[in-house]
Amino acid sequence: MFWLCMVLVALSAWTTAAQADTLERDALLESLRDGGLVIYWRHAITDRSQRDRDFSDMTRCELQRNLSEAGRAQARAMGEALIALGVPLGEVISSPFCRNIDTAELAFGRYRIEEDLFNWPPAPPGRKPQLISALREMLATPPPDPDTNTVLVGHNLNIRQAADVRLEEGDMGIFQPLGDDGFRHLGNLTDRDLETLLRQR
Numbered sequence: 001m002f003w004l005c006m007v008l009v010a011l012s013a014w015t016t017a018a019q020a021d022t023l024e025r026d027a028l029l030e031s032l033r034d035g036g037l038v039i040y041w042r043h044a045i046t047d048r049s050q051r052d053r054d055f056s057d058m059t060r061c062e063l064q065r066n067l068s069e070a071g072r073a074q075a076r077a078m079g080e081a082l083i084a085l086g087v088p089l090g091e092v093i094s095s096p097f098c099r100n101i102d103t104a105e106l107a108f109g110r111y112r113i114e115e116d117l118f119n120w121p122p123a124p125p126g127r128k129p130q131l132i133s134a135l136r137e138m139l140a141t142p143p144p145d146p147d148t149n150t151v152l153v154g155h156n157l158n159i160r161q162a163a164d165v166r167l168e169e170g171d172m173g174i175f176q177p178l179g180d181d182g183f184r185h186l187g188n189l190t191d192r193d194l195e196t197l198l199r200q201r
Helices: 002-012 025-034 069-084 098-108 125-140 156-163 191-199
Strands: 038-042 089-094 149-154 172-177 183-189
Touching: 025 172, 025 183, 025 191, 038 125, 038 156, 069 098, 069 191, 089 098, 098 149, 125 149, 125 156, 125 172, 125 183, 156 172
Parallel strands: 038 149, 089 149
Antiparallel strands: 038 172, 172 183
16 A cells, blocks of 8 residues: 555646646647657557566567557557658657567667656556656656657556556657646547548648
């Protein structure tokens, strides 16, 4: 119970906008084109016949749940769509899990690993509050280059705990970083949203 109490304390220490205060798809795209936002991207579609079995060596992808072929195609397509839509991308920061690294690599061809994006459920209880606190800080931190957007390739339960936002595999949550005032959730984009935006060009 101690770690749960710590999570609740961490959550109460930050300010976020109400979930309903979100932008429509077209407005989200325009905001992204202006830069200065944080894109939290849940890894692409995975092979649910696989499961995470061992975290002692995160380079051993055969011991983790990985992207399916559909997920690999989804990651490529969504990365290409963001670029085609004129979304300026800065840092790409990934969880150490193979499914996240592969999502970032397939989409953008670059990334750096951030241990604080480690998947929340299998993390040791004593580490869970720190993961949530670190993620909330990442969401509140403006990109180093204000004309770009930071991409965080993470997991579902992390963002649910940190921001009360639910994402399906491959979905993107768009956040406005507010520094000491926390962050604002602007809305979500799916692969279908990006396809629609591409058709509207």
